[in-house]
Amino acid sequence: MELSLNLDKIQSDNVSKYAKTILDKQNPYKNFKIENYKYAQLHRDIKSEILQRDIDISELLKVSKNISTFSSNTVDLASNLNQWKYKNDDSFFRVSSLLKRDTSSINLDLIDYKNLFLDISQINNNIHFLKSSKNEINLIIMNTKSKDEYPKSIFFDISNNSNLNVIHFNISNFKSLLYFESNLQDNSHLNFVSFQSDNIHTRNEFYASLNLDCNFDLFGLNINNYGVNDNYSFIQHLKPSSSSREIFKSIVEKGAITNFQGKIYVDSIAQKTDGYQMSRSLLLDDISKANNKPELEIYADDVKCSHGSTVSKLDEDQIYYFKSRGIDSEMAKKILKKAFIAEIIESIKDDNLRDYSNKIIESLLT
Amino acid sequence: MLEIKNLHVSIEEKKIIKGLNLSINKGEVHALMGPNGSGKSTLSYVLSGKDKYEINDGTIEYNEKNLLELDVDDRANEGLFLAFQYPMEIPGVQTSFFLKTAINSKRKYLGQSEMDALEFAKLMKSKAEELNINTEMLKRDLNVNYSGGEKKKQEILQMSMLSPKMAILDETDSGLDIDALRIVSEGVNKLRSKEKSFLVITHYQRLLNYIKPDFVHIIADGRIVKSGDYSLALELEEKGYEEISKSA
């Protein structure tokens, strides 16, 4: 697979030149050694005969408003391409998605509803969300049955003193390549939970930029995927006193590959940063693979940053304890798997959405 | 109830139990005492069916069944209970949920229907109160951040709820202060009946002041070297393991 993109869309020469450089230098389809795509295997066609499931979202639609038809403005391409402010190479996904698709902007302040639902597999555009109010909003992003060969971008601009909760269901996709970019202004807060299951080939990129006193929580859950499930995150702390917390949990089996690559970057003026990064994988057989690369890049001295990573199977001693109380090993394993992922589901604050998410995940857990 | 004959056990080619014989009848309380490394805990693990232990020789009959042929969970559902010296911490699993799952597993095994939520809650509450356990604690993850005493009480709560036929208490007294020891012992004493048997494994005589055994056995180097009644425990307290083992 090779992306074919139309650079003629860009009017400005400078931007066109820049885009060309990124597409050339960072192209994971051409150069398999690009560090940020180290384990993604985008060049490989992953074929699978596995039947993907139908997810019942009717209950979710009852409690939320569908915003896919909401009116939106188109965002200027050239200025969007120009706006790279991350202390990392521009993402190939971001550039190629901007060149392939138009970007629609949605102002969440105009919506008077607490739970918003958006099915991005039904939308061909990139989406740019704006939020500046203090309203409590839960945005549910559904992506299912996608065969999209091209990356798609979702941008979040969260203004001063504002906050947003996002729940991302990335389920039963043949191919899904998503780029998320979150820009958090002073005192803002973003809670992002991403559920990934029953997919064949996925890659998600999570870029976040944090200013003064921000808080960004990112939780990821990968269960029962096939093929390659690849997550990449880059979180930059640019101003003092912000915190980020990142927890990724994966259960890998049946020949699947799960990858987590994440970097926390702390600028030299971003004192009092609190960064935490944890990736845990349960590797249940020897034909599957778990790759982790949690990275810290730190230039300020008064910070508290830590990361951890574990790969193991279920704890035999715990299974023995269950069995000694009469619980058979199949049941014990299921309970332990649920316990392993409980932390991610618990991170959803809204009771209805948490219960709903729990139901979906339980149905996907083998 | 339990009949162990000429048991030989090794772990990673190291012999731990070397020809142990022990017979426990219905309704009896036996105490097994011995110094560290004598094979006490190994015996409790072997009875419950933990793998990694190799049975080199001997037989164990339990309730007219060959115990060694049963899997760990089947033994538990047949009424064999082990109160662990070091109860497992299981993050993410609520204690009450664990208890409920265990009770229903046993009921399923016995061909009974699941216990309904209300009945379970009642049972748990009454048993917890008997053991002076705050029911709030049962909402926490199993044994996670429990103190040593809380963990041991939790084990006894599980025992009383699962109502086993044969209970093995592996150094349940270790790490308990005097109040907790009294509560735990009372819990055990309440369960004593003509139908239930106990094997109380301990290093010290202290616990036996509270749980009076019918028989006392002294184990050394993988064998029972001396058996007697309660007075043997007192003699041991006075003379120490070395002398008793020598005289045996």
Add this chain to the structure above:
Amino acid sequence: MAATEQTIKQINTLGDTDYKYGFSTELDEIRPPKGLNEDIIKFISTQKDEPEWMLDWRLNAFKVFNKLPKPEWAKLNIPEIDYQDCYYYSIPKSLKDKPKSLDEIDPEIIKTYEKLGIPLKEQKMLSGIAVDAVFDSVSVATTYKKQLSDLGIVFCSISEAVKTHPDLVKKYLGSVIPVSDHSFAALNSAVFTDGSFIYIPKGVRCPVELSTYFRINAMNTGQFERTLIIADKDSYVSYLEGCTAPMRDENQLHAANVELVALDNAEIKYSTVQNWYPGDKEGKGGIYNFVTKRGACRGKNSKISWTQVETGSAITWKYPSCILQGDNSKGEFYSVAITNNMQQADTGTKMIHIGKNTSSKIISKGISAGKANNTYRGLVNILSKAKNARNFTQCDSLLIGNKCGAHTVPYIESSNSDSMVEHEATTSKINEDQLFYCQQRGLNSEDAVGLIVNGFCKEVLQHLPMEFAVEAQKLVAISLEGSVG
């Protein structure tokens, strides 16, 4: 609170005169012209009186070197190296005809080693350490030779081993680090000058610490050390290397290859105290330390343990690794890396688990001060057949001031479900409360920092042979002198 004004001032006062080993020795040298080509390689080989197979091996490596690009994974700013503007061989004239005994060694060289605190005279050898010293390109002397040879232990320079033990050299040289591994490895294979060769026979526990001291003296000289250690079945050896260089404004290149082979039940303990000249506080001069160190645990139950204290060099690029092939084999990596001023370090390890029940442990402590950048980069790879493999990794970084950087880049790749991999990392600053507490008890700030940083590194330093642990502790304190207020 971040680094105080005072701290920054103190960092600035860290002069370029602080490098204690920065003297150079006036000696007449024999040097071929600058440049890297087949003629130079032939010259080196002739000077060393090497057999033809060795020359062929070198020339082949040179061909490979020309084809390989420079490795680029490290987070380092490496200036373009002009391989043609460098001398590849330097030998003090007095050593040309290799001295038969220590008495024949140029007294100037003996003095140099005395200044370094390295006793070469055997009568001074009370500490139970056999020393081989490498001065620029040649091995100067090997002490304790007789005692070791009685046990069947071979401890000599690699040049000597090429002649005296060609079978062992042929069998193992390049077997752990293939010539084509990367360009620095190929370069070393083409032009390596000297280094140590150790063979411990079956069942022998080497009774003394074996040690080599490397010193770069001549200007514009690259040093290409090559060390090969073979521990045969059921043997044990502990080896220590130390490194210093004089202060020079030009950068000097040190590209070493070290190969270790441990057969069944053998254990090799390899310790390094690296204190090459780091350059001045503006970043002028200093050694480029591009080192490839790799050990193969070939036999079952074998063990290789790396301990390193890296305080010197302008640029350190170094990943002592273990290939855990034998069942039940063990790999360990203990590292302290300190960077100050303009120093850059990208160092870590690779643990490749191939055999069953293999285990590895990684403890890394990085300290960064001034404008330095310090990166831990490590790979833990569990192959699918490595049943029951275990790894534990702990990486801690300490930052002193906000002009430096501390980075952690672990790669964790697991394909075996019976295995367990654990990685933990933290980054923090020096604890102000601890500093205050020490100062309140009367320690001055420098001693307090030395004390706290040594505490931070203790887990690693305690793995050094005792004789060197004390020296290393002092070095840790000296490297950070004045960096905290």
